[in-house]
Structure formats: structure tokens, C-alpha cells
Amino acid sequence: MSATKIIAYISAAFLIFFGFLFIYATFSPRGQIGWLIIGLISVIAGFVLIFWAGRKPAVAADQNVTVKIDLPGNVSMDTMKCKSCGGVLSPENISLVAGAPVVTCPYCKTTYQLTEEPKW
Ligand SMILES: [Zn+2]
Secondary structure, eight states: OOHHHHHHHHHHHHHHHHHHHHHHHHTSTTOOHHHHHHHHHHHHHHHHHHHHHHHSOOHHHHOOOOOOOOOOSSOOGGGOBOTTTOOBOOGGGEEEETTEEEEEOTTTOOEEEOOSSOOO
């Protein structure tokens, strides 16, 4: 429930409550006919407010902002680590062999093919 709705419902509750008080006071010995009109308007305004708040769709529900950030296929080179020894690899350690990227670790000299989704 949004804040606007809560305010609307609280305002409506007050309007209806005081509206009924005015209507009730109209029939008291010192009551005035004018109070009945004020009371009725207040009660009607309260119900209109509830009706309006109930019908108005929540703004937050409509704004389902799904920001999808597509990560580039190539993982940032400075975060790459060797599968075998965990040594940090630089772009110079990657070479294309038969069209496939191959990593040659400068620390442990391990050579392996670079997969599309590295798990290191
Ligand atoms: Zn290594």
C-alpha cells in the first residue's frame, strides 16, 4: 500500500467519523439542521475518498523497472586468474590458436583453452 493511499484512507476515516458526529449532533437538543448537511457532505466526501483510493492503482506496482545490464562476453582482463595456480593473467597471455582463445600462464606455464564462461 502506498503512502498516498494510507493518507487517503486516514483522511476518509476522519471525514466519516466527524461526519457522523455532526449528523448525531443534529438530533441533539441543541442541534442545528446545518450540521446535518455538513455531516452528510463529510461522510460522502469520506466514502468518495475511499472509493478513489481503492480504484487508483498503486504507482509502485506499475513501475516494475527491470534494468538488465548485459555483461560483455569478454570478462574483464584484470580479474582473470589462472586455473592451475591462481596467478593473475594479462591480455598478453591470451593468444588465438585455430580461432580459439588459448591462455598460457606466465607463472606455471599451463596452456588451456579459454571457455566462453570462465569459472575462475
Ligand atoms: Zn598458472
